[in-house]
Amino acid sequence: MESHDYADGSGHRDQLKKYAEDIARLYQSEKERRKELEAARDSLQEAYRETINRLVIASEYRDENTGDHIIRMARYSALIAEKYGLPEPEVEQIHMASPMHDVGKIGIPDTILLKPGKLTEEEFETIKSHTLIGAKILSGAGSKLLYLGKEIALSHHEKWNGTGYPKGLSGSRIPISGRIVAVADVFDALTSKRPYKGPMPVEKAANIIAEERGKHFDPKLADVFLNNMDAVLKIKAETTPTF
Ligand SMILES: [Fe+2]
Numbered sequence: 453m454e455s456h457d458y459a460d461g462s463g464h465r466d467q468l469k470k471y472a473e474d475i476a477r478l479y480q481s482e483k484e485r486r487k488e489l490e491a492a493r494d495s496l497q498e499a500y501r502e503t504i505n506r507l508v509i510a511s512e513y514r515d516e517n518t519g520d521h522i523i524r525m526a527r528y529s530a531l532i533a534e535k536y537g538l539p540e541p542e543v544e545q546i547h548m549a550s551p552m553h554d555v556g557k558i559g560i561p562d563t564i565l566l567k568p569g570k571l572t573e574e575e576f577e578t579i580k581s582h583t584l585i586g587a588k589i590l591s592g593a594g595s596k597l598l599y600l601g602k603e604i605a606l607s608h609h610e611k612w613n614g615t616g617y618p619k620g621l622s623g624s625r626i627p628i629s630g631r632i633v634a635v636a637d638v639f640d641a642l643t644s645k646r647p648y649k650g651p652m653p654v655e656k657a658a659n660i661i662a663e664e665r666g667k668h669f670d671p672k673l674a675d676v677f678l679n680n681m682d683a684v685l686k687i688k689a690e691t692t693p694t695f
């Protein structure tokens with residue numbers, strides 16, 4: 453027994469130093485492991501985001517919609533969600549899932565989707581089915597984001613007063629995500645240029661949103677949108693190409 457080690461305390465000190473070094477090493481390798489995990493998670497999320505983007509691009513490819521519509525309506529949707537007071541992670545999910553609202557258009561024949569004139573009643577029924585087709589494409593997914601995409605695809609044409617489609621749901625029976633996207637989507641469709649129409653002035657489109665509060669739109673969400681027109685115009689300016 454090396455009692456002299458203990459006599460001056462140096463043995464204890466050496467032992468403690470060794471423990472401290474072991475702990476520091478463990479801590480360091482744990483930190484590195486966590487960093488690697490975070491990097492893997494980030495690149496997975498990026499791949500996920502990109503895959504969703506490509507799905508959306510594929511579904512919008514034949515349509516008159518440009519990519520700007522998707523970017524703007526997603527940002528308007530996130531703005532409404534945020535100002536309404538939804539928690540930050542839900543705002544982000546709505547931002548990412550709202551571009552999927554029309555993925556079902558991929559299943560609508562060109563002759564109807566691209567028809568320049570007025571649609572017959574039967575053709576309009578076919579157009580309406582883009583909500584159900586979208587929901588079918590996105591159903592059964594395990595991720596929260598695709599589930600939300602499905603919810604939005606299915607409910608973005610429902611109306612607060614129950615006269616929308618496909619189910620004719622009314623009021624708070626329509627998921628909040630669909631109610632939010634309805635305002636954002638209609639406002640952007642009205643104020644955007646399409647091959648068959650010019651952009652409607654913002655004031656006129658805002659008046660339509662106001663007139664439709666409690667009819668087409670959830671009155672609270674319409675108010676949130678109209679009370680934040682400064683932010684809406686900022687998004688519009690940032691996301692509309694000037695050429
Ligand atoms: Fe739609």
Ligand SMILES: [Fe+2]
Nearest residue numbers: 525553554637
């Ligand atoms: Fe849209």
